[in-house]
Amino acid sequence: MAGKLPFALGLLLLAAQLGGIVYSRFTPLRYFCWAPFDQQTQYVIGVEVGGERLSHQQIQARYRRAASGSDNRSAHHLFDIIEGAESRIEPAGRGRVTVLYRINGGPETEWRYPRP
Amino acid sequence: MALPAALTRPFRLQGADLEPRLVLLCRLLALTLLFTWHVQYLQTPFLSFVPFLEELPGVAFQRTLQVTVVAGSLAMLFGARIRLAAFLTGAALLLAVLSSRTYFGNNKTFTALLLLLAAVGDARLLRWQVAILYFGAGLNKAFDPDWHSGQFFDHWAAERLRNAFYLWAAPLLPPLVLGKLFCGMTIAVELALAGLMLFRRWAWPAVWISALFQCGLVLFTGQTFTLFFFASQIALLAFVEWPKEPITVIWDGECGFCAQARDRISQFDPDGLFNWVAQQTGIGQRWGLSREALANAMYTVSGERIRSGYAAFRAMIVWLPAFWYAALAAAVLAPRPAVLLLLLFLTPLSNPIGEGVYRWVARNRHRFGDQTCAVPPGPRRS
Numbered sequence: 001m002a003g004k005l006p007f008a009l010g011l012l013l014l015a016a017q018l019g020g021i022v023y024s025r026f027t028p029l030r031y032f033c034w035a036p037f038d039q040q041t042q043y044v045i046g047v048e049v050g051g052e053r054l055s056h057q058q059i060q061a062r063y064r065r066a067a068s069g070s071d072n073r074s075a076h077h078l079f080d081i082i083e084g085a086e087s088r089i090e091p092a093g094r095g096r097v098t099v100l101y102r103i104n105g106g107p108e109t110e111w112r113y114p115r116p
Numbered sequence: 117m118a119l120p121a122a123l124t125r126p127f128r129l130q131g132a133d134l135e136p137r138l139v140l141l142c143r144l145l146a147l148t149l150l151f152t153w154h155v156q157y158l159q160t161p162f163l164s165f166v167p168f169l170e171e172l173p174g175v176a177f178q179r180t181l182q183v184t185v186v187a188g189s190l191a192m193l194f195g196a197r198i199r200l201a202a203f204l205t206g207a208a209l210l211l212a213v214l215s216s217r218t219y220f221g222n223n224k225t226f227t228a229l230l231l232l233l234a235a236v237g238d239a240r241l242l243r244w245q246v247a248i249l250y251f252g253a254g255l256n257k258a259f260d261p262d263w264h265s266g267q268f269f270d271h272w273a274a275e276r277l278r279n280a281f282y283l284w285a286a287p288l289l290p291p292l293v294l295g296k297l298f299c300g301m302t303i304a305v306e307l308a309l310a311g312l313m314l315f316r317r318w319a320w321p322a323v324w325i326s327a328l329f330q331c332g333l334v335l336f337t338g339q340t341f342t343l344f345f346f347a348s349q350i351a352l353l354a355f356v357e358w359p360k361e362p363i364t365v366i367w368d369g370e371c372g373f374c375a376q377a378r379d380r381i382s383q384f385d386p387d388g389l390f391n392w393v394a395q396q397t398g399i400g401q402r403w404g405l406s407r408e409a410l411a412n413a414m415y416t417v418s419g420e421r422i423r424s425g426y427a428a429f430r431a432m433i434v435w436l437p438a439f440w441y442a443a444l445a446a447a448v449l450a451p452r453p454a455v456l457l458l459l460l461f462l463t464p465l466s467n468p469i470g471e472g473v474y475r476w477v478a479r480n481r482h483r484f485g486d487q488t489c490a491v492p493p494g495p496r497r498s
Binding site for chain 1: 162253
């Protein structure tokens with residue numbers, strides 16, 4: 001049988017997840033709330049830095065994500081990664097990113113960074 | 117020839133610092149990490165959820181995680197201090213998840229949490245963990261308009277997976293109806309499981325529903341969703357009551373083939389879970405089993421439960437860790453065929469064939485193997 005402290009820490013881990021599930025109702029991001037495979041996003045990323053277009057390899061290195069492909073989670077994870085990477089790599093805001101994406105086979109939509 | 121003790125350790129569940137079902141759970145998770153060579157996906161910190169992790173030297177951090185996961189997995193398999201090994205491996209995986217948004221995945225988080233909670237040593241935490249997983253998954257889908265309309269499943273099955281059954285069946289119904297049916301079923305099953313898993317009395321139905329649901333997904337998609345299928349199935353061990361007493365196996369002590377089979381099985385039962393007693397000792401009378409019945413089939417007695425023939429054989433095999441290690445290896449190599457065979461074996465679907473084969477072997481058992489090695493009847497623990 002478990003000791004009291006490890007058991008309490010275990011309960012804390014579980015409680016944190018319940019908090020994550022509740023929090024996810026108020027944000028489009030789906031981290032730590034058990035939303036596996038709930039959305040199919042097909043996307044194409046285009047990046048320009050100082051007027052120069054980046055290659056697929058450069059985009060892969062920049063975001064650790066393929067320049068085009070599909071993702072099994074919320075599309076907002078992709079936007080979150082792009083925003084996070086851009087704010088660190090190009091704090092001066094020289095990067096211009098366009099993501100064309102479709103969620104679950106729906107209409108094609110465009111997302112831009114910096115946000116208009 | 118006897119194997120060195122360290123090599124038989126993976127088959128031994130007793131004597132560790134966790135209860136047998138949690139030892140098996142940890143070892144199966146360890147094997148999953150090793151068989152899939154998951155360490156190849158561990159990254160240097162990148163857009164971490166915990167900012168200070170990005171201040172650490174990236175490659176050293178990555179290598180440390182990789183070494184910890186491999187060493188921890190091996191320690192769970194071959195060591196007796198499972199708790200520490202599970203904690204370190206789980207912590208390393210959770211740290212990997214927290215250190216990179218691009219590594220983040222539900223399957224990795226779930227595996228890490230299972231190991232951490234197993235290290236606590238209380239199966240209730242693991243059961244609640246699985247219930248929370250299903251609750252979160254069901255709730256998120258229930259609020260998603262594409263899951264309401266059936267659009268998610270329609271797109272996934274028809275366009276992404278090109279699933280032959282779906283492509284055949286969907287046009288037979290009005291648009292999106294089949295997708296809506298699958299979406300609704302998924303939400304209902306996930307939310308129902310979350311509820312059932314909280315109550316001990318509903319544990320067995322929950323285990324079977326969860327197993328059939330996840331196996332059905334593998335059969336439908338051909339995917340294991342990285343670690344998720346394995347972790348979700350292995351977690352079900354937290355709901356299983358491990359036998360507290362040895363299972364009595366009543367066998368034909370005058371049959372050389374049966375003796376060889378017993379010796380072979382005993383090699384994989386170092387804990388002595390099976391108490392082999394020859395029918396010639398008259399032990400069958402204790403449960404009112406006739407000589408004729410005992411001559412036709414072997415019997416197992418576990419608590420109040422008496423099984424014979426193929427059902428007895430199956431009820432023995434499922435308690436052997438080696439069976440699950442082999443099943444896991446097969447599922448990693450070829451998910452669909454392995455899951456199909458496993459489902460057939462574990463459910464009554466295999467009874468007609470299994471019973472037929474068993475009866476044929478039992479009838480002809482005196483023609484197989486070395487008949488000179490039959491041992492005098494008497495109780496024997498493996």
